[in-house]
Amino acid sequence: ASNQMWGGRFASGPDAIMEEINASIDFDRKLYAQDIRGSLAHAAMLAKTGIVSSEDCDKITHGLNTILSEIEDGKFVFSRQLEDIHMNIESRLAELIGPTAGRLHTARSRNDQVALDFRLWVKEELGRTEAALTRLITAFLDKADQHADTVMPGFTHLQSAQPVTFGHHCMAYVEMFGRDRQRVRHAIEHMDESPIGAAALAGTGFAIDREMTAKALGFREPTRNSIDTVSDRDFALEFLSLASICAVHLSRLAEEIVIWSTPQFGFVRLSDAFSTGSSIMPQKKNPDAAELVRAKTGRINGSLIALLTIMKGLPLAYSKDMQEDKEQVFDAAESLELSLAAMAGMVSDMEIRADQMRKAAGSGYSTATDLADWLVREAGLPFRDAHHATGRAVAMAEEKQCELAELSLQDLQTINPAITSGIFDVLTVDASVASRQSFGGTAPSQVRKQIAWWRARI
Numbered sequence: 001a002s003n004q005m006w007g008g009r010f011a012s013g014p015d016a017i018m019e020e021i022n023a024s025i026d027f028d029r030k031l032y033a034q035d036i037r038g039s040l041a042h043a044a045m046l047a048k049t050g051i052v053s054s055e056d057c058d059k060i061t062h063g064l065n066t067i068l069s070e071i072e073d074g075k076f077v078f079s080r081q082l083e084d085i086h087m088n089i090e091s092r093l094a095e096l097i098g099p100t101a102g103r104l105h106t107a108r109s110r111n112d113q114v115a116l117d118f119r120l121w122v123k124e125e126l127g128r129t130e131a132a133l134t135r136l137i138t139a140f141l142d143k144a145d146q147h148a149d150t151v152m153p154g155f156t157h158l159q160s161a162q163p164v165t166f167g168h169h170c171m172a173y174v175e176m177f178g179r180d181r182q183r184v185r186h187a188i189e190h191m192d193e194s195p196i197g198a199a200a201l202a203g204t205g206f207a208i209d210r211e212m213t214a215k216a217l218g219f220r221e222p223t224r225n226s227i228d229t230v231s232d233r234d235f236a237l238e239f240l241s242l243a244s245i246c247a248v249h250l251s252r253l254a255e256e257i258v259i260w261s262t263p264q265f266g267f268v269r270l271s272d273a274f275s276t277g278s279s280i281m282p283q284k285k286n287p288d289a290a291e292l293v294r295a296k297t298g299r300i301n302g303s304l305i306a307l308l309t310i311m312k313g314l315p316l317a318y319s320k321d322m323q324e325d326k327e328q329v330f331d332a333a334e335s336l337e338l339s340l341a342a343m344a345g346m347v348s349d350m351e352i353r354a355d356q357m358r359k360a361a362g363s364g365y366s367t368a369t370d371l372a373d374w375l376v377r378e379a380g381l382p383f384r385d386a387h388h389a390t391g392r393a394v395a396m397a398e399e400k401q402c403e404l405a406e407l408s409l410q411d412l413q414t415i416n417p418a419i420t421s422g423i424f425d426v427l428t429v430d431a432s433v434a435s436r437q438s439f440g441g442t443a444p445s446q447v448r449k450q451i452a453w454w455r456a457r458i
């Protein structure tokens with residue numbers, strides 16, 4: 001049998017394979033609430049403009065609300081023959097209220113309908129992303145508060161570079177996730193235009209009121225070009241782009257947690273709640289959640305590339321290729337939400353081993369720059385000469401197998417006679433971090449300033 005929704009010109013129904021490749025109901029049923037909300041707004045607008053009678057609008061509204069509860073109660077029967085969520089709902093509406101159901105699709109197409117539903121969904125998802133980011137940022141602010149004075153090694157090339165504070169390191173992630181949250185807010189602003197009323201691509205001859213539907217659906221205004229409206233998936237691409245950037249941040253954090261929690265580093269202890277054991281090695285406590293977050297980045301980035309590739313080369317306006325947008329976004333959204341929640345949990349539960357961090361912070365000649373800076377400040381050396389002299393001090397310490405602070409004053413004076421015992425004040429890690437009071441630097445006083453700045457913006 002030919003399709004009851006569009007089968008007028010068809011003598012027979014689709015091949016089974018055609019049905020399988022064509023149907024999107026298995027994934028776009030996720031859009032049911034947005035689809036019904038959009039239809040309710042469209043019907044109200046059709047009544048207000050006199051395009052359908054208010055009795056018909058009442059019937060349609062009642063039917064749509066019935067369908068909403070049927071779906072939410074798990075009583076709705078989805079059908080693949082009806083392709084997608086739009087036609088599943090419309091067909092059920094016809095069963096419930098008869099031929100009046102057919103008036104709902106006046107001045108509308110599935111092309112603007114799907115653009116609307118999907119945009120509403122992505123907008124709502126972005127609200128959840130923003131909240132999840134806020135929770136993660138808060139977890140880091142709390143840790144930064146507790147550890148504004150906790151020294152740890154700062155790294156370049158994963159080698160000890162200069163001592164920093166753990167609070168400062170936490171605040172680096174606050175900045176990263178704070179930028180992600182700004183991207184979310186901007187994306188919501190960009191997509192805040194209502195597609196409904198663009199119809200198939202050319203607009204409609206009916207005297208519709210797009211301002212009314214835009215307002216009813218919580219959009220700032222209607223879109224301005226009907227062709228672009230049904231062709232555009234920038235809102236989905238923006239979601240996937242910001243999700244990918246955020247996932248990259250999460251992955252870098254995950255990697256650090258994996259490294260920090262190794263017995264070799266021992267900077268943190270993961271809570272039992274966010275780690276797993278080994279089925280063979282009883283001593284192990286594995287950072288599985290961190291590793292899975294790191295891996296989800298691959299899925300999320302993959303979704304971005306998939307949708308970019310789906311959209312590339314599509315002529316205006318709608319092509320069925322665009323139906324493939326949803327699974328990418330749904331999968332990425334689920335992965336991102338889960339990753340953000342797992343990270344917020346891991347970070348707040350994580351036990352910081354300040355003793356281990358301090359020990360590592362002092363090793364590897366991490367205060368060499370402080371020694372060079374002292375020579376510049378106190379002995380008037382040009383920085384390059386001070387750098388060279390400090391290099392000799394490091395070589396000497398290496399030879400004696402000791403730390404810089406363990407060299408004797410006599411030894412240091414053979415390198416530069418201007419050195420006094422005052423040098424020892426800057427060779428400790430605490431003195432080193434306390435001295436870095438430049439704006440945005442690692443000194444605890446600076447870190448506290450940045451924490452306060454963020455607290456005011458949370």
Ligand code: ARG
Binds near residue numbers: 323
């Ligand atoms: N299921 C379709 C999609 O997701 C709805 C739009 C169908 N439009 C069309 N002209 N075939 O894109």
